[in-house]
Amino acid sequence: MPSSIPYPMDVERIREDFPILKRKINGHPLIYFDNTATTQKPVQVINAIKEFYEKYNANIHRGVHTLSQEASELYEKAHEKVADFINADWREVIFVRNTTEAINLVANILDLEDGEVVVSMMEHHSNLVPWQDKNLKVVNIKEDGTLDMEDLKEKITKKTKLVAITHVSNVLGTINPVEEIGKMAHEVGALFLVDGAQSVPHMPIDVRKMDCDFLAFSGHKMLGPTGIGVLYGKKDLLEELPPFLKGGDMISHVWVDRATWNELPWKYEAGTPNIAGGVGLGAAVDYLKAVGMENVRRHEEELVRYALDGLSSLGVEIYGPEERGGLISFNLEGVHPHDVAYFLDKKGIAVRSGHHCAQPLMRCLGIKGTVRASFYIYNTKWEIDKFLDALKEIQYGLRR
Numbered sequence: 001m002p003s004s005i006p007y008p009m010d011v012e013r014i015r016e017d018f019p020i021l022k023r024k025i026n027g028h029p030l031i032y033f034d035n036t037a038t039t040q041k042p043v044q045v046i047n048a049i050k051e052f053y054e055k056y057n058a059n060i061h062r063g064v065h066t067l068s069q070e071a072s073e074l075y076e077k078a079h080e081k082v083a084d085f086i087n088a089d090w091r092e093v094i095f096v097r098n099t100t101e102a103i104n105l106v107a108n109i110l111d112l113e114d115g116e117v118v119v120s121m122m123e124h125h126s127n128l129v130p131w132q133d134k135n136l137k138v139v140n141i142k143e144d145g146t147l148d149m150e151d152l153k154e155k156i157t158k159k160t161k162l163v164a165i166t167h168v169s170n171v172l173g174t175i176n177p178v179e180e181i182g183k184m185a186h187e188v189g190a191l192f193l194v195d196g197a198q199s200v201p202h203m204p205i206d207v208r209k210m211d212c213d214f215l216a217f218s219g220h221k222m223l224g225p226t227g228i229g230v231l232y233g234k235k236d237l238l239e240e241l242p243p244f245l246k247g248g249d250m251i252s253h254v255w256v257d258r259a260t261w262n263e264l265p266w267k268y269e270a271g272t273p274n275i276a277g278g279v280g281l282g283a284a285v286d287y288l289k290a291v292g293m294e295n296v297r298r299h300e301e302e303l304v305r306y307a308l309d310g311l312s313s314l315g316v317e318i319y320g321p322e323e324r325g326g327l328i329s330f331n332l333e334g335v336h337p338h339d340v341a342y343f344l345d346k347k348g349i350a351v352r353s354g355h356h357c358a359q360p361l362m363r364c365l366g367i368k369g370t371v372r373a374s375f376y377i378y379n380t381k382w383e384i385d386k387f388l389d390a391l392k393e394i395q396y397g398l399r400r
Contacts, residue, residue, distance in 0.1 A: 007295045014291070015378045017042035028348025031383045036170050036198060036327050036374035037352055038220045041284075045223055048283035052276045059272055061249050075275050078282030079265065082230055085285045086215065087206040091264040092238065094231040095278050099197040100126040102216035102231035103164070105268065106193060107131060109241045115161030118190075120147055120176075121364050122169040125357045127195045131164060141364065145172040145320040153184065160190040167199035171358045171370065173304075173324030175199075182211050191237075197221055201376075202300060202326055204293040207232055219277065224284035228277030231268070238264055245270035296377055300326030303375045303384065310388040314395065319370060327374035329356070332391065334398055337369045340391075347390045349383075 015021055018040050023030045032040060052074065058067035060075050076090075083090040096102045107130040117131045120139040137155045140148045147165075156163060163185040167178050178194050185192040193214040199205060200215070201222030207215055212232075219228040233241075243250055243261055250270040252260040261267045288296065307328055311318055319329045332340055341353035352372040355362045362369060373387065 007292075007298050009291060009295050009299055009377065011299070011378065011380055015380075017044065017287075018378050019043060019046075021378060025348040025350070026346050031347075031349040031379075031386055033373040033375065033379065033383070033387065034350045034352050035376040035379075036221070036356075036372060038226070039201065039223050039376055040378065041223055041225070041280075042287055044287050045225065045280050045283045049225060049276050049280045052279045057276075060275055061266070071275055074282075075273070075278050078278040078285075081282040081285045085205075085289065086200065086232060087208050088232050089235055092207075092232055092235050094233065094238075094265045094268045095273055095281075096229045096231050097227055097274070098220070098229035099195060099216045099218045100229075102214075102229055103127055103193070103195065104130050105231055105244050106214050106216075106233075107134075108244050110162065110191070112161050116157070116159045118152070118155050118160055118163045118165075118185075120152075120165055122147070122172055122174060122358070122361050123164075123166055124170055124195065124197070125359070126197075127164055127166060127193075128360065131162075135159075138360075141172075141174075141361075145169070145174050147174065147176050149177075149180075152181065156184050156188055156190065158188050160185065160188050162191045162193060164193040164195070166195040166197075168202070168325040169320070169358075169361075170198050170327070171329050171356050171361055171372070172320030173327045173329070174321055175323065175325055178210055178212065186211070198325055198327075201288075201296075202293075203297040213237055219281040219284060222281075222284055223287055224281040225277045227274050228281045230281075235264060238268070243267050243270070247271050249273075291377060299377060300375050303379055303381065304328065306381050307373065307375075307384045307387075310384060311391075314388065314391055316391070319365060326376065327372060329370035329372045331367065331370055332394060335394060337371045340371045340394060343394055344387070344390055347386070349387055349390060351387075 020040050056070045058071045060072040079093045080090040083093045112134050116135045116137055118137045121141050139152045139155055142148050168175050182192040191213040194212045196215045196217040200217040213234050215232040217230050220226040247270045250262050250267050252262050317331045337353035341351050344351055354369045
């Protein structure tokens with residue numbers, strides 16, 4: 001694991017921790033620019049999962065034997081690590097499968113009848129579809145890809161029960177002013193949920209400062225394994241709300257006709273959880289804390305500026321504001337996004353193409369999809385140069 005270091009980070013040293021980056025794709029060194037979808041895993045995370053299965057594998061909270069006690073301790077420690085990462089109480093950290101499950105959990109335990117839910121046009125489907133059977137209001141975006149704050153003010157009313165907004169758009173890269181939005185929600189007595197899938201892995205997050213009631217994010221987007229995610233919820237609120245799934249480990253006492261619930265966070269973690277995934281997420285948090293989230297953010301800002309300058313010189317259509325998270329969505333005139341992605345793959349460059357689980361936003365933009373390049377701690381300017389050279393080849397081919 002890298003030691004805590006000042007900026008600029010030693011990216012070449014970091015890259016040594018990621019075995020997959022040694023691969024070649026179609027004869028070219030792998031350049032992985034699909035980090036918004038999922039990130040690669042360092043050996044520290046891979047080994048933590050491997051070690052769990054080799055040395056500690058047992059069910060948690062079920063036995064007095066040594067393995068069960070050790071597995072329980074590792075799993076609970078992972079909750080503590082995540083809580084510290086976002087400045088929460090560990091009892092406020094619920095492990096789920098992913099951001100989608102976290103948001104759906106909230107949608108199923110809140111009583112939103114006779115009230116309204118406010119979301120934005122830039123939401124991922126996972127923060128839109130769960131609310132579609134509610135009284136839904138959708139906030140518009142401005143031409144530059146930022147949230148229309150005036151429209152938001154109009155749509156948050158005394159009827160609003162929940163405001164659910166993405167912190168960073170997975171298409172536009174827009175960084176929404178979540179602290180300001182949260183204040184607006186709380187002023188009318190509404191709850192505030194933040195989709196942090198694209199922010200928690202990329203910048204310092206403090207739930208106390210943000211004052212959100214819920215925060216959802218995924219482990220696999222922050223160096224952790226798939227199948228593990230997090231729902232943060234304010235302790236007092238979670239204690240009042242009902243459980244979602246019912247069964248083993250979320251109970252305190254059970255009679256034939258009734259039951260009482262376990263303490264937090266286990267009240268919301270029914271059944272055998274993804275124990276190894278939790279341990280892996282804890283290892284990922286350790287890695288990111290060692291790198292420093294301020295360093296992560298500054299490194300991505302530098303890469304984005306460099307890539308935006310290069311793309312602008314090529315005359316491609318870029319979507320979203322100048323100030324953004326670590327991703328860029330764009331289109332080459334006359335070339336379908338999938339064709340661009342296919343050609344880049346031939347050069348060993350992995351990008352995402354399509355609607356990025358944001359079809360309403362694509363319709364709003366008047367397009368069917370984009371090419372998306374997204375960056376993380378192991379990406380370099382050299383890789384961006386190769387990426388830009390490949391795009392130039394496509395443009396040259398069109399001119400011939």
